[in-house]
Amino acid sequence: MRQTRGVRKIHVIGIGAGDPDQLTLQAVKALRGTDVFFILDKGEVKADLTGLRRDMLDAHVPEGTYRVVEARDPERDRSAGGAAYSPAVGDWRSARADIYERLIAEELAEDETGAFLVWGDPSLYDSTLAILEEVLERGGVAFAYDVVPGISSVSALVARHRTGLNRVARPVQITTGRRLAEGFPEGVDDVVVMLDAHQAFLRYAGEGGEDIDIYWGAYIGTPDEILVSGPLAEAAPRIERLRAEARERKGWIMDTYLLRRRTPER
Numbered sequence: 001m002r003q004t005r006g007v008r009k010i011h012v013i014g015i016g017a018g019d020p021d022q023l024t025l026q027a028v029k030a031l032r033g034t035d036v037f038f039i040l041d042k043g044e045v046k047a048d049l050t051g052l053r054r055d056m057l058d059a060h061v062p063e064g065t066y067r068v069v070e071a072r073d074p075e076r077d078r079s080a081g082g083a084a085y086s087p088a089v090g091d092w093r094s095a096r097a098d099i100y101e102r103l104i105a106e107e108l109a110e111d112e113t114g115a116f117l118v119w120g121d122p123s124l125y126d127s128t129l130a131i132l133e134e135v136l137e138r139g140g141v142a143f144a145y146d147v148v149p150g151i152s153s154v155s156a157l158v159a160r161h162r163t164g165l166n167r168v169a170r171p172v173q174i175t176t177g178r179r180l181a182e183g184f185p186e187g188v189d190d191v192v193v194m195l196d197a198h199q200a201f202l203r204y205a206g207e208g209g210e211d212i213d214i215y216w217g218a219y220i221g222t223p224d225e226i227l228v229s230g231p232l233a234e235a236a237p238r239i240e241r242l243r244a245e246a247r248e249r250k251g252w253i254m255d256t257y258l259l260r261r262r263t264p265e266r
């Protein structure tokens with residue numbers, strides 16, 4: 001008898017930045033077509049985020065139609081700065097690829113569909129796609145995958161502040177706190193900052209920063225959401241205080257902000 005073997009399928013699903021109402025209809029369809037959800041837990045601190053993902057499944061997928069497989073994310077060496085930063089990220093990615101490979105090979109049958117639920121949109125500061133490509137390149141397990149876009153924290157941030165990202169015919173740059181700490185990007189007046197553990201905006205809150213406005217948001221789309229906007233010099237101390245209080249209360253924080261230099265229309 002000729003044996004036909006199925007190919008494992010995987011959805012990489014952007015689930016929005018925290019508000020279950022921001023799942024797209026395409027995401028909900030993909031959730032409903034999934035047999036196994038892989039959830040990588042980053043430990044105690046991020047248990048809330050795992051909980052939010054489970055709430056989304058409860059809200060949108062009939063019980064008993066899927067399995068959830070949780071795994072522990074490898075620790076990342078965050079102490080490595082400067083030139084060592086990229087190799088540290090590379091090692092961490094490979095360690096994650098080992099886990100993904102094992103999960104797909106061992107937890108997903110050949111005719112089943114699995115899914116990774118990605119915070120916000122998979123295109124923005126997320127390594128899931130690169131990791132899946134690494135797993136495919138290794139050749140140990142075969143699968144086909146597709147990507148379902150999600151509402152990123154950047155879209156959610158500017159929507160909550162009722163503003164846009166760019167001004168008429170002008171560029172906008174999305175960068176990290178680490179990069180902003182090195183200097184305000186050249187040639188742009190609208191800068192979105194993510195992954196900022198050290199409040200890099202403070203550097204611009206003093207002299208020379210009088211002409212910068214900030215639109216800041218933490219835990220956007222969740223019940224803990226905090227929003228602050230205004231001239232950076234005035235808003236910075238308030239954000240610093242609110243951020244410290246929230247971090248203390250919850251044990252973790254995720255925040256994103258837009259810095260906008262006031263310039264005459266060109």
Ligand SMILES: C[S@@+](CC[C@H](N)C(=O)[O-])C[C@H]1O[C@@H](n2cnc3c(N)ncnc32)[C@H](O)[C@@H]1O
Pocket residue numbers: 017018118119120121122123124125126151152153154193194195196217218219220221222254255256
């Ligand atoms: C690893 S990146 C993932 C970004 C995600 N793929 C997206 O599209 O938003 C994590 C960063 O996203 C931002 N972020 C994600 N969710 C957020 C939220 N609900 N509120 C504020 N910032 C958020 C923070 O800057 C955080 O450091």
